[in-house]
Amino acid sequence: MAIFMTLALVASTDSAGLSTAFYSSSCPKLFSTVKPIVQSAINKNPRMGACLLRLFFHDCFVNGCDASLLLDDAPNFIGEKNVPPNKNSACGFEVIDQIKSAVERVCPGRVSCADIVAIAARDTVGILGGPKWEVQLGRLDARATNPIIANISIPTSKASLNELILRFSGAALNQRDLVALSGAHTLGQAQCYNFRKRIYNEDNINNDFAEQGRAKCPKTPGSGDAILASIDAETPTVFDNSYYKNLVQKKGPLHSDQQLFSGGQTDSLVKTYSESQESFFMDFVIAMLKMGSINPLIGPPFGEVRVICRRINPLF
Ligand code: HEM
Structure with a gap:
């Protein structure tokens, strides 16, 4: 049965300051840009939906949903991708890159990578037969990662x-x-x-x-x-x-x-x-909305809208 969730309590702005209408004037074509790319990635590789949904979890559980997971390792910069449980396991980064490039073409510099991860996870669930819901948006992207927290906070298959x-x-x-x-x-x-x-x-x-x-x-x-x-x-x-x-x-x-x-x-x-x-x-929709509101970055100076999801923006 198709379920479309319009929970009264999440109709616009949530307690974390996120809103379903965040990009309605700054990027009205956002959703129609993202969904076909998610759909075509799943058509090419049916497992890709799983990858995209998991990215949201592994991003949100490390200091909130701030796209820190997407940052590549670089000289003097250790990302979260190469620590357990992400190393040789997390997938879907190329699809996020593809979505980000397409979104940059329609509304340059507006939409955060963190929000793109949230929309891609939501679209995946709907495309694969799950519930559909309005996603809360307005997060910024982090300028830092936390590999140590990534290793500690994301539970493993051994967990009791x-x-x-806990x-x-x-x-x-x-x-x-x-x-x-x-x-x-x-x-x-x-x-x-x-x-x-x-x-x-x-x-x-x-x-x-x-x-x-x-x-x-x-x-x-x-x-x-x-x-x-x-x-x-x-x-x-x-x-x-x-x-x-x-x-x-x-x-x-x-x-x-x-x-x-x-x-x-x-x-x-x-x-x-x-x-x-x-x-x-x-309950899945309620919990996804709650997970999406963990500690969001919604203001400068610590957050930004990255131009490329894999790298923080240059300062000058
Ligand atoms: C409750 C604690 C959780 C634990 C201990 C856990 C652990 C794992 C493990 C061990 C794998 C297999 C990884 C591999 O072998 O490479 C996995 C895969 C996966 N996890 Fe979780 N997970 C948890 C919660 C979640 C949540 C909350 C989500 C998303 C909302 C999620 C989404 C997924 C998906 C979709 C896959 C399959 C990914 C793929 O095919 O590449 N997991 N998880």
């Missing part, structure tokens, strides 16, 4: 339920947000090194599912580490609630995912979402 709850509460996101946002794992793929321990060493896993995983991912660490498996084995390129159905059947390939349904306080919500795609979609 308590750790996940990391999300550090970003002012509650347990409901955690469970709803994790539903993003209805899309995309994970590398063998991220699910090896689960398929070889854990008990709370469906036997046939573990067997299928073992056929792909060798037991010995270091061999086949980068071999990919879909996180949602059922419908990896459709944004639906099958992720939760999988968890209920103990078919989550990541330890961190299965933690959400392992006898703890989030079990009942996983069950609810597995039975009601509508509830999942509603």
Whole structure:
């Protein structure tokens, strides 16, 4: 069922100072410029939607959604791309570059890279069958990165339920947000090194599912580490609630995912979402809006609208 969310509380400006109408006069063609590029990137490579959605999460969890993730390493400048969990894993940067170039052509110097990441994530979800919503905008781009925080704040596949709850509460996101946002794992793929321990060493896993995983991912660490498996084995390129159905059947390939349904306080919500795609979609939108409002940069002197998403603007 197609859901278009127009939550009354987010109709225009949110408590973080972001607004759905931010570019309505400064860049009226913004949305019609971004969406076809996201669509065509997904048409070329169906996994690209997963990449774009994940970029938003990995950007927002490190000092807020400020496009710090997009900055390349340079002499005397360490970015966030090459620290775990981004290194050899985060993807979609070229598509953001493509969108930014197109947006610069229609409204030069107006639209931040941070907002482009937010719009691309939103468009991805809608294109792949998920809910549609109005996105809050008006963020600026950072002039600095924080690789150490990136390494600490973004949870890994080893995380326990308590750790996940802690990391999300550090970003002012509650347990409901955690469970709803994790539903993003209805899309995309994970590398063998991220699910090896689960398929070889854990008990709370469906036997046939573990067997299928073992056929792909060798037991010995270091061999086949980068071999990919879909996180949602059922419908990896459709944004639906099958992720939760999988968890209920103990078919989550990541330890961190299965933690959400392992006898703890989030079990009942996983069950609810597995039975009601509508509830999942509603809560996912709310949580995406909350995640998008983490600590936004909305004024100088620390923020800017970058000309190229991979580099801070030159000072002169
Ligand atoms: C709850 C804590 C989370 C943990 C521990 C986690 C961990 C992971 C891991 C380990 C992977 C596989 C990476 C690889 O093997 O290269 C992954 C992939 C992914 N994650 Fe998460 N994630 C979390 C939350 C989120 C959230 C909140 C989103 C977005 C809203 C998200 C979106 C994705 C997507 C779409 C993929 C697939 C990417 C691809 O195919 O390239 N994740 N995540």
